[in-house]
Amino acid sequence: MVSKVHVHIEKMPKLRNPVMVCGLPDSGNVAKLVIDQLVKQLKAEKFADIYSSSLPPRVLIRQDGTGEVMKHSMFFCTNDNGRHIVLYTGDAQPANPEAAYALADKALEIGQSLSVDTVLTVGAYITGQFANEPKVFGTGTDKELLKELEAMGVSLISEGSITWMNGLLVGLSKLRNMKAVFLSGETSGYIVDARAARAVLLVLSQKLGIPIDLAELDQKAKDSENLVKSMEAMQGRAEKDEIGYIG
Amino acid sequence: MVSKVHVHIEKMPKLRNPVMVCGLPDSGNVAKLVIDQLVKQLKAEKFADIYSSSLPPRVLIRQDGTGEVMKHSMFFCTNDNGRHIVLYTGDAQPANPEAAYALADKALEIGQSLSVDTVLTVGAYITGQFANEPKVFGTGTDKELLKELEAMGVSLISEGSITWMNGLLVGLSKLRNMKAVFLSGETSGYIVDARAARAVLLVLSQKLGIPIDLAELDQKAKDSENLVKSMEAMQGRAEKDEIGYIG
Amino acid sequence: MVSKVHVHIEKMPKLRNPVMVCGLPDSGNVAKLVIDQLVKQLKAEKFADIYSSSLPPRVLIRQDGTGEVMKHSMFFCTNDNGRHIVLYTGDAQPANPEAAYALADKALEIGQSLSVDTVLTVGAYITGQFANEPKVFGTGTDKELLKELEAMGVSLISEGSITWMNGLLVGLSKLRNMKAVFLSGETSGYIVDARAARAVLLVLSQKLGIPIDLAELDQKAKDSENLVKSMEAMQGRAEKDEIGYIG
Amino acid sequence: MVSKVHVHIEKMPKLRNPVMVCGLPDSGNVAKLVIDQLVKQLKAEKFADIYSSSLPPRVLIRQDGTGEVMKHSMFFCTNDNGRHIVLYTGDAQPANPEAAYALADKALEIGQSLSVDTVLTVGAYITGQFANEPKVFGTGTDKELLKELEAMGVSLISEGSITWMNGLLVGLSKLRNMKAVFLSGETSGYIVDARAARAVLLVLSQKLGIPIDLAELDQKAKDSENLVKSMEAMQGRAEKDEIGYIG
Numbered sequence: 001m002v003s004k005v006h007v008h009i010e011k012m013p014k015l016r017n018p019v020m021v022c023g024l025p026d027s028g029n030v031a032k033l034v035i036d037q038l039v040k041q042l043k044a045e046k047f048a049d050i051y052s053s054s055l056p057p058r059v060l061i062r063q064d065g066t067g068e069v070m071k072h073s074m075f076f077c078t079n080d081n082g083r084h085i086v087l088y089t090g091d092a093q094p095a096n097p098e099a100a101y102a103l104a105d106k107a108l109e110i111g112q113s114l115s116v117d118t119v120l121t122v123g124a125y126i127t128g129q130f131a132n133e134p135k136v137f138g139t140g141t142d143k144e145l146l147k148e149l150e151a152m153g154v155s156l157i158s159e160g161s162i163t164w165m166n167g168l169l170v171g172l173s174k175l176r177n178m179k180a181v182f183l184s185g186e187t188s189g190y191i192v193d194a195r196a197a198r199a200v201l202l203v204l205s206q207k208l209g210i211p212i213d214l215a216e217l218d219q220k221a222k223d224s225e226n227l228v229k230s231m232e233a234m235q236g237r238a239e240k241d242e243i244g245y246i247g
Numbered sequence: 248m249v250s251k252v253h254v255h256i257e258k259m260p261k262l263r264n265p266v267m268v269c270g271l272p273d274s275g276n277v278a279k280l281v282i283d284q285l286v287k288q289l290k291a292e293k294f295a296d297i298y299s300s301s302l303p304p305r306v307l308i309r310q311d312g313t314g315e316v317m318k319h320s321m322f323f324c325t326n327d328n329g330r331h332i333v334l335y336t337g338d339a340q341p342a343n344p345e346a347a348y349a350l351a352d353k354a355l356e357i358g359q360s361l362s363v364d365t366v367l368t369v370g371a372y373i374t375g376q377f378a379n380e381p382k383v384f385g386t387g388t389d390k391e392l393l394k395e396l397e398a399m400g401v402s403l404i405s406e407g408s409i410t411w412m413n414g415l416l417v418g419l420s421k422l423r424n425m426k427a428v429f430l431s432g433e434t435s436g437y438i439v440d441a442r443a444a445r446a447v448l449l450v451l452s453q454k455l456g457i458p459i460d461l462a463e464l465d466q467k468a469k470d471s472e473n474l475v476k477s478m479e480a481m482q483g484r485a486e487k488d489e490i491g492y493i494g
Numbered sequence: 495m496v497s498k499v500h501v502h503i504e505k506m507p508k509l510r511n512p513v514m515v516c517g518l519p520d521s522g523n524v525a526k527l528v529i530d531q532l533v534k535q536l537k538a539e540k541f542a543d544i545y546s547s548s549l550p551p552r553v554l555i556r557q558d559g560t561g562e563v564m565k566h567s568m569f570f571c572t573n574d575n576g577r578h579i580v581l582y583t584g585d586a587q588p589a590n591p592e593a594a595y596a597l598a599d600k601a602l603e604i605g606q607s608l609s610v611d612t613v614l615t616v617g618a619y620i621t622g623q624f625a626n627e628p629k630v631f632g633t634g635t636d637k638e639l640l641k642e643l644e645a646m647g648v649s650l651i652s653e654g655s656i657t658w659m660n661g662l663l664v665g666l667s668k669l670r671n672m673k674a675v676f677l678s679g680e681t682s683g684y685i686v687d688a689r690a691a692r693a694v695l696l697v698l699s700q701k702l703g704i705p706i707d708l709a710e711l712d713q714k715a716k717d718s719e720n721l722v723k724s725m726e727a728m729q730g731r732a733e734k735d736e737i738g739y740i741g
Numbered sequence: 742m743v744s745k746v747h748v749h750i751e752k753m754p755k756l757r758n759p760v761m762v763c764g765l766p767d768s769g770n771v772a773k774l775v776i777d778q779l780v781k782q783l784k785a786e787k788f789a790d791i792y793s794s795s796l797p798p799r800v801l802i803r804q805d806g807t808g809e810v811m812k813h814s815m816f817f818c819t820n821d822n823g824r825h826i827v828l829y830t831g832d833a834q835p836a837n838p839e840a841a842y843a844l845a846d847k848a849l850e851i852g853q854s855l856s857v858d859t860v861l862t863v864g865a866y867i868t869g870q871f872a873n874e875p876k877v878f879g880t881g882t883d884k885e886l887l888k889e890l891e892a893m894g895v896s897l898i899s900e901g902s903i904t905w906m907n908g909l910l911v912g913l914s915k916l917r918n919m920k921a922v923f924l925s926g927e928t929s930g931y932i933v934d935a936r937a938a939r940a941v942l943l944v945l946s947q948k949l950g951i952p953i954d955l956a957e958l959d960q961k962a963k964d965s966e967n968l969v970k971s972m973e974a975m976q977g978r979a980e981k982d983e984i985g986y987i988g
Contacts, residue, residue, distance in 0.1 A: 004345075004348070051422070053344060053345045053347075053348035053349065054344055054345055055344065056344060056410075057344040057347040057348060057410065057411050057412070057414065057415050058408045058409065058410050058411075058414055058415075059386075059408060059409040059414035059415065059417050059418040059429075060408050061386050061404050061405065061406055061407055061408060061409070063405055063406070064390065064405075065386060065387075065390075065393050065403045065404065065405050066386065066387060066388060066389060066390065066393065067386045067387070067388065067409060067414070067417055067418060067429065068388075068418060068421065069414075069415065069418025069419060069421070069422070070418075095344055097794060097795055097796065097797060097798040097836055098745075098794045098795055100794075100798040101745070101794035101798060102794065139800075139802050139806060139807065139808045140806075140807060140808070141807060141808065141809075142807060143805065143806075143807065146806050146807065156806045157802050157806065158802065158804055158805075158806050159802055159804070160802055161799045161800060161801050161802060162799065162800040162802070162808060163797075163798065163799050164798050164799075165798070167798065167799055167800035167808070167810075168798050168799075168800065168810065170800050170808055171800040171808060171809055171810025171811075172810060174809065174810070175792070175810070182800075182808065251592075251595070298669070300591060300592045300594075300595035300596065301591055301592055302591070303591060303657075304591040304594040304595060304657065304658050304659070304661065304662050305655045305656065305657050305658075305661055305662075306633075306655060306656040306661035306662065306664050306665040306676075307655050308633050308651050308652065308653055308654055308655060308656070310652055310653070311637065311652075312633055312634075312637075312640050312650045312651065312652050313633065313634060313635060313636060313637065313640065314633045314634070314635065314656060314661070314664055314665060314676065315635075315665060315668065316661075316662065316665025316666060316668070316669070317665075342591055498839075498842070545916070547838060547839045547841075547842035547843065548838055548839055549838070550838060550904075551838040551841040551842060551904065551905050551906070551908065551909050552902045552903065552904050552905075552908055552909075553880075553902060553903040553908035553909065553911050553912040553923075554902050555880050555898050555899065555900055555901055555902060555903070557899055557900070558884065558899075559880055559881075559884075559887050559897045559898065559899050560880065560881060560882060560883060560884065560887065561880045561881070561882065561903060561908070561911055561912060561923065562882075562912060562915065563908075563909065563912025563913060563915070563916070564912075589838055
C-alpha cells in the first residue's frame with residue numbers, strides 16, 4: 001500500500017523570522033499537552049490540516065457530537081517580541097516508520113517554506129519513576145544549541161534515543177540544514193503527566209520570550225500530582241499489607 | 248508492496264438523487280447483516296466488484312462449491328419514493344490502514360460519480376454488555392444531521408471513535424463535501440448480533456422511506472436473543488455455583 | 495516499501511496446449527512435496543526464476559554449501575499424450591497479502607503468455623486429525639470442473655476458504671478467464687505429510703494422464719505413517735498414564 | 742507507504758581493485774563489532790551516508806550529546822598490498838523485508854560502481870551454547886570460494902539459512918555477478934560477543950592481507966569471556982542449589 005499524505009492549506013501565512021514548535025502524542029501525552037496549551041494561550045490560528053492514510057483508520061467524535069478523520073495540524077501566532085511561532089501537533093502518530101518519516105518531513109518542508117530555521121520539539125523523558133520535581137532533558141543537532149540549553153537549566157542527554165516523530169523532527173531538521181532542539185519533560189510514562197508538560201512549558205517560555213499563564217496547567221499538574229500521590233499511597237498500603245502479612 | 252485496487256464495472260447505472268448505504272464487516276457482524284438484508288429485500292442489482300491486494304489473501308468457497316477471491320461489491324435499487332439507493336459491502340476489511348483509506352475513498356469516489364450526496368454508514372456500538380433493548384447510537388458530519396438523527400430516536404455519541412472503514416467512510420465523505428451519518432446498533436461484540444442489525448434497519452427504514460420486512464431478521468434476532476439468554480443462564484449458574492461454594 | 499518482483503527467463507519455451515500445476519509451501523508441506531516430486535519424475539526443465547523483495551529476507555544454504563536468495567521457479571515438461579505441463583513452486587510464501595497477490599498474478603501472467611488455459615493448484619486440507627486414508631478435497635472456478643473432480647473421487651468442499659497463494663492462484667485465474675481447480679490432501683497439519691501429497695499425486699496422475707512412480711513417495715509416506723503411529727502411541731501411553739495416575 | 746532510500750555522497754572515491762566488507766547489526770552484535778574495528782584500525786574514511794525511512798524511526802544520541810537519525814554508512818581505505826577496501830555497516834537493520842532488500846541492493850550497487858567484484862559479509866553463527874574456542878563458519882556463492890574458505894580453516898555450512906541483510910548481501914551479490922562469501926563467528930547469541938568478532942577478524946586479516954591489532958578486541962573478548970564464565974558459574978550454582986534442594 002502507498003501512504004498518501006494530503007495537505008489542506010486554505011491560505012499560506014506570511015511570517016517573520018518564525019520558529020517552529022512541534023509535539024506529537026507520546027507517552028504521558030506530554031508533547032500534545034504542551035502544544036495544545038500553546039495553541040490555546042497564544043490564540044494560534046490554524047492554517048494547515050495534514051491527512052495521512054497511515055494514521056490510525058479512525059474517526060474521532062468531537063464533543064459537539066460530530067466526527068472527523070484523524071489528522072495533524074499546523075498553527076501560527078505572533079509573540080510579543082515580533083517573532084512568529086509555528087505550532088505543529090496531531091491526533092496520533094502513524095503506525096509505521098515510513099509514514100512517520102513522511103509526515104515529519106512534510107511538516108518540516110512546510111516550515112522551511114515559511115522560512116523556519118529553528119525547530120523545537122517537545123516530548124517525554126520516560127523514567128518509570130514518579131519524580132518530585134520533573135526535570136527537563138534535552139539534546140540538539142549542534143553543540144552551540146547544547147550550550148544554550150544548559151544555560152536554561154536543561155540537563156543534557158548523552159546516550160539513548162528519541163523515538164518516532166518527536167525524534168525524527170529533530171533528525172530530519174539536521175538533514176534540511178535547520179537547527180533543532182529536543183526538550184523532554186521527565187515522566188513516569190504511566191499517567192497523563194501535566195507536571196512534565198508544565199516543566200517543558202517553563203523552558204519554552206524562556207526560550208521563546210513569551211509569557212505563559214500556568215494557571216490551567218497548574219491545576220492539571222495538581223491533578224496529576226494527586227493521582228501520583230494516591231498511587232504511591234496505594235503502593236505504600238500494599239507494602240504495609242505485605243509486611244503485615246509476613247509478620 | 249503496493250496495494251492495488253481494481254474496480255470491475257460492467258455498466259455504470261444512471262441514478263436519480265441517490266443515497267448511499269455502507270457497511271463493512273465489523274464486531275458482531277452488524278454492518279454486513281444490515282447491508283445483506285437490504286440487498287436481498289430491495290432486490291438490489293450488483294453493478295461493481297472491487298478487488299484489492301490488501302484484502303486477506305483468501306479464496307472463499309461459496310455454497311455451490313465454487314471458489315472466489317475476496318472482494319467488495321456495490322449494488323443499486325429504487326425505493327418507493329423514487330429515490331435510488333446505492334449499497335456497499337464486502338467480504339472482509341483490509342489488513343492495513345492505507346488500504347482501508349484507499350478502499351473507502353474508492354467507494355466514495357464511485358458514489359460521488361453517481362451523484363450521491365449523502366452517505367449512511369452502519370456498524371456496531373460495542374458495550375461488552377448484553378442489552379435488553381439494543382439502542383441505535385449515531386454521529387454525523389454536521390449539526391443539521393445530528394438533529395435529524397435525534398428526531399428519529401437515535402442517541403448521539405459525544406466521545407470515542409469509529410474505527411476502520413465504517414469510520415473512514417464517514418470521515419472521508421466530509422473531505423469530499425458529502426454529508427455523512429454513522430448509525431450503530433448496540434451490541435456486546437461477543438456474538439453475531441441480529442438484534443443490533445434489526446435496530447439499525449428500523450432507523451434506516453424510517454430515514455430512507457422504505458418498508459422493511461423484519462420477519463427474517465426477527466428470526467435471526469430471536470436466535471441471537473436465545474443465545475444471549477443461554478449465555479446469561481450459564482453465567483447465572485456459574486454465579487450460583489460460586490455462591491454455593493462460598494456458602 | 496515497494497515490493498519488487500524480478501523475473502529471470504533465459505529463454506521462453508514454446509508449449510503445446512499446456513496445463514499449469516502450482517503448489518507453494520503450506521501446512522504439512524503438501525504442496526511443495528507434490529510439485530518437487532513432479533519436477534523430479536517428469537525431468538522438468540526450469541525456465542524461470544522469480545525473485546521478490548517480499549519473500550523472507552534470507553539466503554538458503556544448499557547441500558553443496560553454496561547459498562542462494564529465496565525465490566520461486568517455473569518448469570516445463572511434456573507428458574506422454576503430447577500435452578505440455580508447466581510447474582510452479584518456490585522456497586517460501588511472501589510475508590504480506592500484497593506480495594502474495596503480486597506473485598500469484600505474475601506466475602499466472604507468465605502461464606497465460608504460454609497459452610495455459612487450465613490451472614491446477616495443490617495444497618493441504620487441514621483437519622487437526624490424523625486420517626487413516628487421507629482423502630483429496632477440491633473446489634474449482636466453475637461447475638463443469640466440479641463434476642469432473644467428483645468423477646475422479648475428489649470430495650467437494652462447500653464452505654471455508656483457501657488461504658494465501660494456493661488460494662489466490664485459483665481466484666486470480668478466474669479473473670483472467672482461466673479455468674482453475676484446487677486439489678488438497680487431507681492432513682493433520684502437524685507433520686510434513688507425504689501421505690497427503692501421495693493422495694494428491696494419484697488424482698493428478700489421472701487428471702494429467704501421466705504415469706507417476708509412487709515408490710519414493712511411498713517410502714516418505716511410510717515414514718510419515720510411522721511418525722503418526724508413534725505420536726498416537728505416545729498419546730495412548732500418556733492417556734494410560736493419566737488413568738493410572740487417577741486410579 | 743513507500744520506503745525511501747537517500748544516499749548522501751560528498752565525493753565518490755576512485756579505488757583500485759576494491760574488495761567490500763559488510764556487516765549489519767545482528768545477534769551478539771558480531772557483525773557491527775567487526776566492521777567498527779576495521780574502520781577504526783584501518784583509519785577508514787567515510788564517503789557515503791545512506792538514509793532509509795524503513796530504518797527504525799529513531800534519533801540516536803551520540804556521546805557528545807547531539808542527536809542524529811539512524812543511518813547506514815560506507816567507508817574506504819587502502820591496505821598494504823595496494824588493494825582498496827570498502828566497508829559497509831549501519832546503526833540498525835530495517836523493519837521489513839522489502840527495505841532489507843532495497844538497502845542491501847543499494848550498497849551493492851554503490852560497491853559495483855566502484856568496481857568491487859568480491860563481497861565479504863560477516864555475521865554471527867548462533868548456537869545457543871557458549872563455545873570455548875569460537876569457530877568461523879562460512880558459505881559462498883560458488884565452489885571455488887568454498888575451497889578457499891576451507892583452506893583458511895573456515896568450517897563450511899551445508900544447511901540452514903542466513904537471515905536479513907547479512908544474508909541478502911551474499912545472495913544479491915550473486916544476482917549482480919559478484920562473488921560473495923559469508924563468514925560467521927560462532928556465538929551463543931545471548932551476549933555482545935567480542936570473541937566471535939575476534940575469530941572472524943583473524944580470518945579476514947588472512948584473506949585481505951592486512952595486519953590486525955587484536956589488543957583492543959582481546960580486551961573486549963576477555964570481558965565477554967568473563968561474562969560467559971560468571972554466567973556459567975551462576976548456572977553451576979543454580980544446579981548445585983537444585984541438587985541441595987532435592988537432597
